[in-house]
Amino acid sequence: MQAVAEDEHEFNFTAADFARVRRLLHDHSGISLAESKRSMVYNRLARRLRSRGVRHFAQYLDVVERDGAEHEACMNALTTNLTSFFREPHHFEIMAEYVRARQLPRLRIWCAAASTGEEPYSIAMTMVEAYNSDSPPVEIIASDIDTDVLAHAQRGVYALDRLSTVSERRRARFFQRGDGPNAGFARVRPLLRTMIDYRKINLQSDAWALPDALDIVICRNVLIYFQPPLQQRIVRRFATVLGPDGMLITGHSENITTAGDIFVALGQTTYKPRGEARRLSTSRS
Ligand SMILES: C[S@@+](CC[C@H](N)C(=O)[O-])C[C@H]1O[C@@H](n2cnc3c(N)ncnc32)[C@H](O)[C@@H]1O
Structure with a gap:
């Protein structure tokens, strides 16, 4: 806005x-x-x-x-809520590759600063395509501290100009265009909305209500607003909620080199908990 x-x-x-x-x-x-x-x-x-x-x-x-x-x-x-569909598109390709390489029977993703929903819906579209299924075995937990943006995300209604970074094919498959009083807007179809569980989670707090052993944590363009000690504390806690074969994705300007004892960089601000890193980085090279 x-x-x-x-x-x-x-x-x-x-x-x-x-x-x-x-x-x-x-x-x-x-x-x-x-x-x-x-x-x-x-x-x-x-x-x-x-x-x-x-x-x-x-x-x-x-x-x-x-x-x-x-x-x-x-x-x-x-709060600053700037976001867009398929922002930093390479991260969605990396997530699709993660899925294709494993074909896990169940996948849990935490989108940790989801803003108005464009990011978790982009993840959901990616998962439908990667599993080649309208009901992929994927649970996406999308959280934010801001209750207004969470309500917007849950409604899943966007002005058409917000969809400029969504391909025509995806628009037709995943969105329903409004008419009458809803002209100029599109609503995300239930197929995507049902994949996402929205929660209010404050990254600064010590209580994150999350399931164990997440496969992917994606937390982009929020750590930059914090001072380095808090960034460190949060990044270190991400390691505790990820499974051993998990992956962390941060924003392009959020380099987490200070947590090098816990995470190994895989490139393009994606990280692997130490110990499992070599296997994934080899499979992607
Ligand atoms: C710039 S947006 C980034 C949105 C999205 N991740 C992206 O990259 O497009 C930052 C989001 O972080 C949220 N945020 C700020 N502080 C937070 C905190 N302590 N805990 C959780 N979310 C927070 C804001 O409400 C905002 O929606």
């Missing part, structure tokens, strides 16, 4: 307010907002202040600190 610049004089927003927002967001999610993000914060929260009828950020933040629903709305407004 295009951000509309706000008139920065409408609400009183001091340096202390900005520091408070940064602290609240960091405590909640681990996201470290740079000093340069002051205008972004103003723009993202102005609508919340308007809806609460307050003129000062300080007053609004008091509400946020005592009202759980407003806290959630505030945190949701502050």
Whole structure:
């Protein structure tokens, strides 16, 4: 969605307010907002202040600190949810190859910062094709900290221009175009929606409600928002939820070399828990 610049004089927003927002967001999610993000914060929260009828950020933040629903709305407004279908397409080819090489009778994938759903639906399309089945034995757990994007993902309805990176063949197979009041939108068909279990999971928290021994963890374009010690802690925990033949996929700018004692890089920001790495890297070369 295009951000509309706000008139920065409408609400009183001091340096202390900005520091408070940064602290609240960091405590909640681990996201470290740079000093340069002051205008972004103003723009993202102005609508919340308007809806609460307050003129000062300080007053609004008091509400946020005592009202759980407003806290959630505030945190949701502050997350960056940029995503697209088949973003970094090589990762989907690698996942398809992982499936074809193993033909596992059951596969579990965790998509750990799923945003509005384009990423888990791209995984689901990849799995249908890789297993050559409309009901592949695949469970996808798609999670995010932001409850608004999770609701969007669950609805599975997208403006047609969001589908520009989906081939015509896939659009016809996996999406239903709306008409009448739904013209200009397409809905993901149930075949994909039933493969995905949406959950709210905070990567910073110590309690991840997940099944054991996942086959693939895909966590892209979120670690960059965290400080290195938190990135490290999360990456190390990924090793504990993956099975021995599992694979971790991160975003293109998220190099996890500091966890080299646990993961071996396979190239293109894909990783294998140590011990099993050689077999997969050989089969892919
Ligand atoms: C830029 S989007 C990336 C979406 C997708 N993975 C992709 O690469 O296209 C980052 C997502 O991470 C989520 N996020 C931020 N902090 C998080 C946390 N502590 N736990 C879980 N998700 C978080 C945001 O809500 C947002 O939807």
